[in-house]
Amino acid sequence: MHENETAVPPPGVSFVMPVLNERAYLEHAVASVLEQELDGPAELVLALGPSTDGTTELAHQLAAEDDRIRLVGNPAAHIPVGLNAAIRASRYSTIIRVDAHSELSPGYAARALLTLQRTGAANVGGVMRADGRSPFQKAVARLYNSPVGLGGGAYHSGNQEGEAESAYLGVMRRDVLDEVGLFDESVRRGEDWELNLRIRQAGHRVWFDPALSVTYWPRESWLRLARQFNATGAWRGELVRRFGRRNGIRYFAPPALVVLIALALVVAALQLTGALTGLVSAIASLVYLPLAAYVALVLAVALTPGGGSVRQRLWTLLVLPTMHVSWGLGFLGGVLRGARDTVDASRLGTRNTPLP
Numbered sequence: 001m002h003e004n005e006t007a008v009p010p011p012g013v014s015f016v017m018p019v020l021n022e023r024a025y026l027e028h029a030v031a032s033v034l035e036q037e038l039d040g041p042a043e044l045v046l047a048l049g050p051s052t053d054g055t056t057e058l059a060h061q062l063a064a065e066d067d068r069i070r071l072v073g074n075p076a077a078h079i080p081v082g083l084n085a086a087i088r089a090s091r092y093s094t095i096i097r098v099d100a101h102s103e104l105s106p107g108y109a110a111r112a113l114l115t116l117q118r119t120g121a122a123n124v125g126g127v128m129r130a131d132g133r134s135p136f137q138k139a140v141a142r143l144y145n146s147p148v149g150l151g152g153g154a155y156h157s158g159n160q161e162g163e164a165e166s167a168y169l170g171v172m173r174r175d176v177l178d179e180v181g182l183f184d185e186s187v188r189r190g191e192d193w194e195l196n197l198r199i200r201q202a203g204h205r206v207w208f209d210p211a212l213s214v215t216y217w218p219r220e221s222w223l224r225l226a227r228q229f230n231a232t233g234a235w236r237g238e239l240v241r242r243f244g245r246r247n248g249i250r251y252f253a254p255p256a257l258v259v260l261i262a263l264a265l266v267v268a269a270l271q272l273t274g275a276l277t278g279l280v281s282a283i284a285s286l287v288y289l290p291l292a293a294y295v296a297l298v299l300a301v302a303l304t305p306g307g308g309s310v311r312q313r314l315w316t317l318l319v320l321p322t323m324h325v326s327w328g329l330g331f332l333g334g335v336l337r338g339a340r341d342t343v344d345a346s347r348l349g350t351r352n353t354p355l356p
Helices: 023-034 055-065 079-089 108-119 135-144 174-180 191-201 222-246 249-272 278-303 310-337
Strands: 013-019 042-048 069-073 094-097 102-104 123-130 171-173 206-216
Touching: 013 023, 013 079, 013 108, 023 042, 023 055, 023 102, 042 055, 042 079, 055 069, 069 079, 079 191, 094 108, 094 174, 108 123, 108 171, 108 206, 123 135, 135 310, 171 174, 174 191, 191 206, 191 222, 222 249, 222 310, 249 278, 249 310, 278 310
Parallel strands: 013 042, 013 094, 042 069, 123 206
Antiparallel strands: 094 171, 102 206, 123 171
16 A cells, blocks of 8 residues: 555645646646645645646646656556556655646635635535637637536536535545555546545545636547547446436436437438338328427527627527537446547647647
8 A cells, every 4th residue: 555545644735637638728738727725735646647738848847947747657648547656656645647638727726725625515616617728729618617518517617615416526535545555446437426426425525616617628620529528428438337216317318319310310211212101101290399399499599698709699509409419429438338548539639729
């Protein structure tokens, strides 16, 4: 057993961040961590995957410039593996998970520590506030922040403080992490939800504080977005295989949409070939009604006030069904055959444009 798991860590904060092909975002993410004002000691442990875009070199440069940054390897490139490596290498009693695609708001860590102490929770999270630079990324961000886009989880659009099912990123007590066994390295996506399930099953509380805010930068292209959501859906399907109805009902909406689309295509083909006629055809045509309602919903989301520029609204027409269908297809595959070795290919071999 690692020495950090047998000795009581001293007071302080260890930020842990898995990193893979994030050269365009890493410097901003690291700066938002190092700028957090805390009374006690702090460190940032980066778990470096095998990046191909210069991320590793940048990480070494940043570590050379600030001794609060420490580096560990994550050759497998899997997020929970990297998180566990960083946690095991960490030195302090509070673990704050951070992400290279995210930026912490000023005062985030100090507020989270106060919330941990005030509530007695084991894990505290806040709101993921997605943002974008290009019209495409802005369209994705708007849908991330909408219940229509990602199903209404508290950390996307909640404003009521209280106990929660899971926490975005998470500010965690190290002793509880050691008690429940850190992240499950066999869960490649949805690892936060699975960890928080074990935390709650162990009798601890997970807490949502809407005063905590993290800026998240979504994927920059349609293909990367589709790959990301397909992988996430596949692992949610795997979690349904493992944990059944402990998964919220909202996770079943995208696969239901995919099934409806498949049924509609079958009905349309049978009608066009004359295999379905008369009353049977009329009854079968009812499958088009929920799809027509869905199309109306997509149009309404794109046209509502706050939808942004014309280009952003046009992207919304494509992005919203892409998110739902990609996720739903992945989910069905994950339920039927398991996620197996599905990875988020949107993070591999990226060529990002640096942020201003």
